[in-house]
Amino acid sequence: MRRSIGETVILRYWNEGFEVQLKCQVEYIDNRTQMVIVSKQAEVLNIEFRNIYETL
Template sequence: MDYRELPQSELNSNIPQGRGMIKWAPFATMPEQYENVDKMIEAQLHVPEPCLTEDLLQALELKLRELIDCNVVLRYWSGGYEHQIECKIEHIDNWSRVVTVSKGVSLVYVEFKHIFEVREYDWI
């Protein structure tokens, strides 16, 4: 039996409409669970401050002084995270032990004791 060929008067007009178009939404019954997972992921990203020997610090300082006005990749620790920037070494302050680097037009100040790697970088 083909319902498309029946006259309109013989069709049952009491047909439920259904849910219509419903967009997909993630099932989140426990928002605390998502907060805890985010905290766990954040905790995994924290790293302890590197502990460098005096010999390594002296070698690093010599290398930094050689690379003043050169483009470098500088890796340092700050606030529980490791950071890496491509920059140009501008100045090393002997008294405060702060290295000033330029990234584009902005200046970044990094404490010498937090730097753990520096490599020369040729910008292409």
């Protein structure tokens, strides 16, 4: 996942019991908080490591 920083990827993850598939750019990976920070257009999202189950 770390080599994906700055790249556009498709993340598949769980959010409140629902499966989400998101095409986004990986901005930062924070090991301390276990979060992946991604952007899609002008929106920035924080996704927990434990919720991500696939990266394409």
